[in-house]
Amino acid sequence: MDLVLRRGKGRTEHLDRVAWSTGVSVDAYGMLVGLRTSDRAASSALHRVIPPGSRLSDEREVDALFSVVVGDDRRTHVLYEDAERTAHSTDLDELLDTLQSQLHFRVASCARTHLFVHAGVVGWRGGAILIPGRTHSGKSSLVAALVRAGATYYSDEYAVLDDAGLVHPFARPLGIRDASGRTQPVQPASLGAAIGDAPIPVRMVIATRYVAGDRGTAPALWELRPMSPGETVLALLENTLAAQSRPADALRILCAAASGVTSLHGPRGDAGPMATRILELCSTFLP
Amino acid sequence: MEQPTYPRSRHSGLLVDHVGDETIIYDESRQEAHSLNRSASLVWQHSDGARSVQQLAALVGKELGVEPDESIVEYALDKLASAHLLEDATVSRRDLVRKITFAGAAVVALPAVLSIATPSAAMAASAVPTLTSKVQNSQGQNQQ
Numbered sequence: 001m002d003l004v005l006r007r008g009k010g011r012t013e014h015l016d017r018v019a020w021s022t023g024v025s026v027d028a029y030g031m032l033v034g035l036r037t038s039d040r041a042a043s044s045a046l047h048r049v050i051p052p053g054s055r056l057s058d059e060r061e062v063d064a065l066f067s068v069v070v071g072d073d074r075r076t077h078v079l080y081e082d083a084e085r086t087a088h089s090t091d092l093d094e095l096l097d098t099l100q101s102q103l104h105f106r107v108a109s110c111a112r113t114h115l116f117v118h119a120g121v122v123g124w125r126g127g128a129i130l131i132p133g134r135t136h137s138g139k140s141s142l143v144a145a146l147v148r149a150g151a152t153y154y155s156d157e158y159a160v161l162d163d164a165g166l167v168h169p170f171a172r173p174l175g176i177r178d179a180s181g182r183t184q185p186v187q188p189a190s191l192g193a194a195i196g197d198a199p200i201p202v203r204m205v206i207a208t209r210y211v212a213g214d215r216g217t218a219p220a221l222w223e224l225r226p227m228s229p230g231e232t233v234l235a236l237l238e239n240t241l242a243a244q245s246r247p248a249d250a251l252r253i254l255c256a257a258a259s260g261v262t263s264l265h266g267p268r269g270d271a272g273p274m275a276t277r278i279l280e281l282c283s284t285f286l287p
Numbered sequence: 288m289e290q291p292t293y294p295r296s297r298h299s300g301l302l303v304d305h306v307g308d309e310t311i312i313y314d315e316s317r318q319e320a321h322s323l324n325r326s327a328s329l330v331w332q333h334s335d336g337a338r339s340v341q342q343l344a345a346l347v348g349k350e351l352g353v354e355p356d357e358s359i360v361e362y363a364l365d366k367l368a369s370a371h372l373l374e375d376a377t378v379s380r381r382d383l384v385r386k387i388t389f390a391g392a393a394v395v396a397l398p399a400v401l402s403i404a405t406p407s408a409a410m411a412a413s414a415v416p417t418l419t420s421k422v423q424n425s426q427g428q429n430q431q
Contacts, residue, residue, distance in 0.1 A: 118412055229306040229309055231401060237403065238405070238406060239411050243320075244318055247320075252304055
């Protein structure tokens with residue numbers, strides 16, 4: 001497919017002269033995104049990075065255009081976002097990882113039909129547990145522990161909320177840090193996880209971050225403090241990518257999502273014991 | 288300086304929504320969001336420039352089922368002024384602190400205004416793009 005960037009979105013003439021071998025267009029939450037590469041061998045990789053929940057599209061004129069120029073052997077591969085060169089590397093796989101991060105961030109920031117909150121999400125007995133938080137707050141570790149304890153995997157990166165405040169799955173591989181601190185993709189199935197396939201209402205919000213402690217001194221579940229619905233909305237808004245660009249939508253959707261939920265905040269200890277107790281709490285107090 | 292006798296809440300440039308009995312306000316010009324609990328919501332909602340502090344205290348007391356207490360209203364006005372949610376607000380915190388006693392009334396009536404600065408998209412995502420050490424940006428610098 002011969003892709004072009006929508007008028008007014010930037011000038012890409014210097015890229016349009018490249019002989020693109022593969023192009024694909026997707027509708028990602030109301031935003032049309034184009035992906036193209038100069039090497040047919042890399043086309044399957046383009047499909048791998050498409051955001052979960054997107055649909056293939058026939059539109060050739062797109063709102064955002066990501067271009068991967070694959071270099072010859074031992075040459076540098078280059079990534080462009082619209083007209084801007086954003087990264088280059090001699091390792092194509094790593095460049096494609098970067099493409100995925102930039103693509104998902106762009107969609108999360110500019111989606112028109114849904115609201116993206118930076119949060120881990122699992123499902124439990126028909127309701128969603130949201131874990132909002134910045135990178136390094138321990139979201140992925142807690143999500144992985146909840147999944148190992150029997151929860152359904154929805155996302156370790158974004159809570160995708162629709163107009164009614166329901167949470168949709170965004171089930172890309174979990175990003176788990178190894179001993180060296182480097183993030184490694186982990187397939188949910190390898191954790192024995194069931195993967196969510198339907199939107200569900202929010203039942204619980206856990207705004208927490210990991211605090212290491214000596215044995216017996218790490219914070220426990222009962223050290224978390226309850227949040228009011230209003231505090232819950234602010235905790236989610238602090239992690240909402242379109243908070244400034246779509247504030248009216250953000251308020252309406254987050255107020256719908258936070259209505260009637262149980263919310264806790266504070267530091268936490270190790271993810272495993274915490275996950276078990278969170279699910280016990282859900283089972284005990286929630287319908 | 289004293290509170291305005293007839294306080295007037297600010298409405299221009301604000302987006303307002305509700306969750307439970309709390310009010311969520313987004314300030315478009317300052318890109319801040321506020322959560323007002325019930326008593327703060329009542330004071331903000333009824334500060335129309337026509338009601339006195341005394342009248343507001345009576346109204347809030349009736350709504351919350353507590354004795355009317357002007358210090359509660361003044362405390363709420365102080366919080367609302369700090370959040371830029373009043374028109375022409377002038378506040379003396381020292382005087383307010385001295386006056387507020389909440390005699391018996393009313394922990395339940397204690398006004399609360401929580402505020403955050405809303406994040407940009409990059410701040411909310413906080414680690415995008417996730418560039419590995421071997422990947423360089425367009426300036427040729429290694430990214431972590």
